[in-house]
Amino acid sequence: MQRSVGYTLLFATLVCVVCAVVVSGAAVLLKERQDENALLDKQSNVLEAAGLREPGVSLPPDVVAERFATVASKVIDLATGEVVEGVDVTSFDQAKLTSDPETSRVAPANPAKVNRIPNQAMIYEVLGANGEVEKYIFPVEGKGLWSTLKGFIALGADLQTVEGLTFYSHKETPGLGGEVDNPGWKARWPGRKVFGPDGEPEIRVIKGRAESPEAAPYQVDGLSGATITSRSVTYLIQFWLGPDAFGPFIEKHRRAA
Numbered sequence: 001m002q003r004s005v006g007y008t009l010l011f012a013t014l015v016c017v018v019c020a021v022v023v024s025g026a027a028v029l030l031k032e033r034q035d036e037n038a039l040l041d042k043q044s045n046v047l048e049a050a051g052l053r054e055p056g057v058s059l060p061p062d063v064v065a066e067r068f069a070t071v072a073s074k075v076i077d078l079a080t081g082e083v084v085e086g087v088d089v090t091s092f093d094q095a096k097l098t099s100d101p102e103t104s105r106v107a108p109a110n111p112a113k114v115n116r117i118p119n120q121a122m123i124y125e126v127l128g129a130n131g132e133v134e135k136y137i138f139p140v141e142g143k144g145l146w147s148t149l150k151g152f153i154a155l156g157a158d159l160q161t162v163e164g165l166t167f168y169s170h171k172e173t174p175g176l177g178g179e180v181d182n183p184g185w186k187a188r189w190p191g192r193k194v195f196g197p198d199g200e201p202e203i204r205v206i207k208g209r210a211e212s213p214e215a216a217p218y219q220v221d222g223l224s225g226a227t228i229t230s231r232s233v234t235y236l237i238q239f240w241l242g243p244d245a246f247g248p249f250i251e252k253h254r255r256a257a
Contacts, residue, residue, distance in 0.1 A: 039090075043068045045168040049137050049152035050126050051190075055166070055183040071137075072125045081248030084120055092122050094139065108244060112142030112235040117245060135163050138246050142236025145228040147171035149180065153237060155194065159254045162192045162203070177229030185221060193217040194241055199251070201238040205230040
């Protein structure tokens with residue numbers, strides 16, 4: 001039976017409305033689960049950078065929660081390096097702050113190609129049995145060859161020695177720049193030093209293979225065939241641990257130590 005054009009349009013409209021309602025409803029119903037998964041993923045990556053989770057090993061949520069209980073989340077003012085009190089760390093959204101001109105500032109020209117810096121950022125502290133800080137974990141990000149690399153770098157209590165590095169988001173070329181995910185390459189970072197005698201970040205990814213941390217404390221193996229990504233890792237770490245980002249916090253706490 002042939003239907004009129006009006007009937008066909010009405011039917012199509014009703015189908016679209018029903019589908020939209022179903023999709024919207026599912027998004028609302030699943031939002032809490034999505035938020036929980038996002039938090040779990042972030043905590044897992046912080047644990048990996050801190051050496052509390054083996055690379056590539058997925059942990060059950062209860063194990064992640066148990067291990068993360070030794071980690072303190074803190075929001076700091078990047079300009080002063082002071083801890084900001086009274087902030088709900090569970091809902092803190094650094095990406096949202098970065099995109100808002102009211103809660104961020106334009107970054108100075110930098111090779112990491114960071115455009116804006118949030119006024120506040122979250123860091124993590126791994127606490128020992130007596131409550132002393134054993135490791136600090138800082139979020140880092142910057143432009144690679146094809147994407148923005150986002151990850152965490154962990155420093156020891158001296159805020160000088162690298163304890164771990166991980167990237168949880170990027171779209172670099174598999175087998176080349178994508179080797180930032182390679183556990184073997186990430187294992188080359190612990191023991192390296194960040195700051196030179198003048199207090200400026202000196203750590204860098206070199207072309208080829210670096211010597212031992214004792215012989216070449218500021219150098220890390222390059223990624224074969226991925227010169228641009230290797231440089232990007234250098235640039236983004238130097239930027240975020242430098243004076244325009246976490247530098248004031250690091251300097252303050254290194255002096256206190």
